[in-house]
Amino acid sequence: MFQLSNNTIDNQLREVDESINNPYPNNEEERLRQLDNLLFITKGYGMEYLEKLNTRKVYPTKENLENLKKFIEPIPENSSDPAEVLGMLHKHGSPAATASAGRRYFGFVIGGSQPAALAANWLSGVWDQNAGLEVTSPVSAAVEDVVSKWLVEILPVSKESVAGFTTGVTMANLTGLAAARHHIIKRYGWDVQERGLYGAPEIEVVTGEQAHGSLLKALSILGLGRSRVTKVPVDSQGRMRVGKFPKVNENTIVCLQAGNVNTGSFDPAEHIIPYAKAMGSWVHVDGAFGLWAGSSPEYSHLTIGYEDADSWATDAHKWLNVPYDSGIILCKNADDLKAAMSLSGDYLDQSGSRIPYQFTPELSRRARGIEIWAALKTLGKSGVAELIERTCKLAELFSLRLKNAGFSILNDVKINQVLVSFGSSERTEKIIKAIQEDGTCWCGGTIWKGETAMRISVSSWATEESDIHLCADTIISIANSIK
């Protein structure tokens, strides 16, 4: 084999060194100084963003959006000073961010970031952990185990459940449904993980007519199909009608919803789950935000019966107000979950009491349990309940203000969701657009029973009563100015 002389290697290294324009100092002390400076200026940018958050327009202006073109360039040939890179990100990026971390963002179901969870996100970012194995992150595995137990205690789920930490509810739904698929098919001596669905016993899926699109997406990815689902007719609030519930059996996955994304309504678990369980079905719950109502003594009557399901998907990035992305799958039977999420690889360390990747579709992933831990540790049970109750009361206040001004509230406001109509679809659309352009707050639209409606979701820890009055005044004045 051809061997380089030491002399040649030295020469080559020197050449390489001189040809790289390394943006990072190659001495440890210098490197730390650079990082210190970088994190320090980033904190400054972050604080500047947060200081303006509640006085700027909630949605970026046209000019802010126009400035995003500054990012359009060929990949740089040469290296840059990292501080300059961060400076550009703040200059053109920060103003084009949606102020969804602020007090007056009511679109979708979003929520902000509680301070402790945001700060924990920074620290775990510094740690840069791969949370897929205990050996790659003992701290993540240990904290996730604690958080798993805490979640099981405060949420309306079976007390035997275990939790996995996914990107969001789309993946949490996928995970829970994969466990269900495994459980049902395994009883026929068929290993769906190994043999797939070709020739496998058939699974029937039942959802409400108002099931969230992400649940149907998860079903489609799992080979269970979107349109072969039996959809149960719903009532005026989007809840499954018990009288229309089909016959189910041990080959059925029944998917209930805790918290309709428009109305906030709950499928009647206390009627459906006992029947479905008696027939041997697997019951999965999409409780992206609504499941959290169960953590408040004042609202837990809404989630009665849900603890008797088999799997529950929920988000921490919505109502718990931790940074994106943060979904949770809870599963009563850990073995079904682990079987569905198993993978093999001789180099993958299988030691430890919690093998994180057995609970999620991902292997490598960030340590998102850390932020949930910080949020729960800071709030405690009473703080979580208070967050849920406060946001529900603010939603009720919002709906009363709009109702008293003569506008129609289309849903029974039971939790944090309000659906508003300003009359015809056309007028409602115009008003939504004008509200978004005004920028005091941001509300989105939806189609409810064939007509356009405006959605209000009060999900942020930061929203105050004064914000509701300010936004109600603004919305009422805009609506009255549009015929």
Ligand SMILES: *Cc1c(COP(=O)(O)O)cnc(C)c1O
């Ligand atoms: C938000 C939401 C989802 C989707 O969750 P992601 O975290 O965005 O993936 C699913 N179902 C319901 C009811 C939701 O509100």
